[in-house]
Amino acid sequence: MTRAWYGFMTARSTIALALLLLQGSQYLLHETSSPWLVLLCAAYFASALAVRLLARPRLPRHAADPTWLLTAGLDVLAVALLQVFQAGSNFNYTPLLGVPVLQTAVLGTRAMSIGMASAITLLLVLETWWGSARGAGETTARYLQTVLTGLGYLLVAFLANQLAARLVREEQLALASQHAARLQTQVNELVIEALADGVLVVDAAGSARTVNPAARQLLGAAGLQERDALVLSARPGWAPLLELAMMTFERESAQVADITLRNAGKGTRRVRVRTRMTEAHGLLQDRLCVLFLHDLREVEARLRTEKMAAMGRMSAAVAHEIRNPLAAIAQANALLSEDLQDRGAQQLTLMIRQNAQRLSKIVDEVLDVARVPAPGRTSPPSLVLDETVRSICNDWTQQSPHDRQVLLSMGTHGLPVDFDTDHLRRVIVNLLDNALRYVSGGPASIQVSTQLSAERQSSLQVWSDGPPLEDTVEQHLFEPFFSSESRSSGLGLYICRELCERHRATIGYQRAPRQLAGATALGNEFSVQFRPPKPATGAGRRNSSQMPLV
Template sequence: MTGPVSVAPWEQAAALPPVESGLDRLWRGFANARVVVAALVLMVLGGLYSTLSAVPGPGWLLGGCAAYLVATLAVRAMARPIGRRFDVFWPATIGMDLVAYSALHYLQPVGIGFSPLFALPVLMASVLGSATLAFGTTAAVALLLLADAWLHVLSYPYDLPQRFLQAGLTGMGYFAVAALARQLAVRLVREEQRVHASQEAARLQAQVNELVIATLADGILVVDQGDQVRAANPTACALLGRLGMLPGFSLAGEPNWRPLLELTRRSFESHADQLAEVPLGGAGEAPRRVLVRTRLAAARGGLGLCVVFLEDLREMEARVRTEKLAAMGRMSAAVAHEIRNPLAAITQANALLDEELSDAGQRQLTALVRHNAQRLARIVEDVLNVSRVQQQGLPQSLPVALASAVADTCGDWSRQTDNMQRLRIAVPHAAPVQVLFDTEHLRRVLVNLLDNAARHAAAGPDSIQVAAAGPGAEALLRVWSDGPPLEPTVRSHLFEPFFSSESRSSGLGLYICRELCERHGAQIGYRRAPAPLQPAREGNEFFVQFRFTPARLARGSAADRIQA
């Protein structure tokens, strides 16, 4: 049965970031210590051999010390361990130290004990190597010391107990030092990994905070007591008129920022949060009303920061208006539902009265009542249609034959509204196209677009033109009329609810069309374009871009691959 695999502390630190770690510093310290030890040994032996005339200095031993010094310098300058468990760097480096210190211990004739030098390779193997290398080096040192004691006993038998006891205690001490250094090195690596994990978590949290702040709808500024902006999100830069400008500018740099500057200074002076509505804007811009809230972030023993929240009151008012419109829409739907029953009673009573009247003037009055009742009924129906569209969930989009649906709807509409001369249809039946839409919803969209075109088109023939399944691979419905160009202010509000350029329209038809198209994944828009059947004529065109059915998409992809 195999035990747990021994992993070097250097290998455990491989996951740390590419910066100088504690083990890097330890390696550099051990490398410097080896150079210092080699230089001191060479100086000590050279001095002793030169001063003690009775002891001849062996040149080979001094040469070996010099070679060891050169080797330690080379390792310090060029080598860097990579920390693999079976890397030959560690045994070679530590083995070189053991060989050098053993030669000094056994072969020098001066009688100096060099056994303390063995602590350096033991510590180096324990701190930077694996457990196997650490205890293997310690065992080798202990065996060397025991061998030295045995050789000494061969020459001096009376020293047997003392020499072996000293060698054994020294070896045991080295094993204790190796175990302790090993535990300290492992703890160092563990603490560095924990610090690195904390730094990564803090860095990730900082990135998340920056992302959240950058996407906030409110502006955020971080200002120090020197009036310098330390941080600012894009919304704040836009409110200051400095869109795209990097932080680091001063609030005192623009006269229009003076109210904001005074508010931040007041926060620092009073050590309290501030709330005020101030005019704000960049140079050359009209100031806008901004709601400013300040929050102090005090630092221990240093200057604090002021976090400023900016909220554009125009956007706040726009949101309030949107909520009011939504509430009015719900109320309008309720009122329209209550109006429908009395309106039906008025229409029925007027019809019965019209049957009893014979005077032309009185019948003209009943016709006027009937006309306005029908107009009110259409408005009520439009309001209820908006309510139904908003309350419905996502409808089921089914394949619809676009050409046949457009032809049937246009035919029914032209007969019911007596617009057969004004309407002209261009529907290619040779290449039928299926789109994803609800049949009834498609009919409602087309009828609303035709009603809108009829109100603005001329009375002549071909003033309204409808084309389906346009050129190429598009699934397009085009409703064109020869009316005059729309004003820019009208074009920007075309698809908004209750907006109309006519007093007799509810302004809900195009809004309902947009809602239905978006629910089926289609797009509706307006453009000034030539007539589908008469390119020389310019007019107003509303178009709907549909989604294809999956089968059509598959055929289109296959055709694209064949053409490619």
């Protein structure tokens, strides 16, 4: 209704200007108009223009509102004075009274519109009586014309008020619906933002329309700003996600698949993706594909927790029961070997001792799994990653300097990470021992590096030039009691993963290129991504260094 108010104010100003020009031209050219009429039209135009330019839309809903005196009341007064002062002329100004009738009908209440039409009808009757008293024309015809005109004003006022009231109701409903839709949109955005699963909305061109924080984290795009456009074809590691979205558009049906996202410098991440399509109301380009991303690590963690909760208790109990007789067997074998002179018997006792040590190591690893603290129950101290990694690798190489060579490349500039030193030692030693079994033995065949991402997140990489793993081995790489060797317990990498997850870190495997003997070589890389660092506490920056340990 605000636009209607401005429309009526503009119409009033236009009519007042036309009256002023009419009276002014008559006064200047023919001198048939009184100067008082010119002044009346000038005052009317100034008032109408002032209301149009200075007043603000204020829709009067009551008859006592003073706004009516400045608008509709002034219109009726100006037209009535012009009609009275020029009663003997050929001009009839009564049709202009339709403006205040329409104004009150559209902007006012029904009673106000009927009242305004009745008041104007009464004025027309008085004007007819005045003309009849002065003997102007046929009395009966003038009264009939006045009655018909007043009846027309009443009908126009009633119908215009009904239409205006309906428009007002529809406008209010539209505003209420718009407000409800805006609130629902805000609620949807809040729900999507708070979802633990990733939500990604893409169009047919592969451009993301909506990406919640969980999806950015899964895609490795947490550093991008929300206003930055995210295109799935921008990174090769997102290709499986783009293919699944395009398949959804082509088949026009929901899809479910487990895919692997490869993020440069951050390893791989297994994700279960469910797709849905919006309803088509037009072209295919108008349809959107909604992808729900669920980190399979959480599913596997729940299953692993339930599985290991029971297996851990049983394994710990069995390990305790095995340890005592195993110690007795080892001690008895040692005493027996002291008195044996036969070479064949000594070989048998050596075999017993080696297998007893192997069993003892398995028992220790099972007990270590049971002793790993649950996440959140401890607050691990911070350690300087570069110094700690260099110290651990140095201790590991000193055990056999001739066979163990490691090329170090430190690049976190002395920033700390939240990880227990003993736990990090066990992780690195396990990874180095695994790497040592399959390397070629040449210089720089084992490389350990630390890196700092653009988001200032630290990571650790242990690379070796060994052959690639089989797909079946890679799929179960971090599962307990799984090993490609018959003499391995299959708990080493599982313990590494458990320790990393207890410290809010992640560990992954991928084939990655490195520089080896002046050429680029592919190798097996295990990468540990530490959780984002706390605000800096003034730790000094250090230059990236690369040095071999022999």
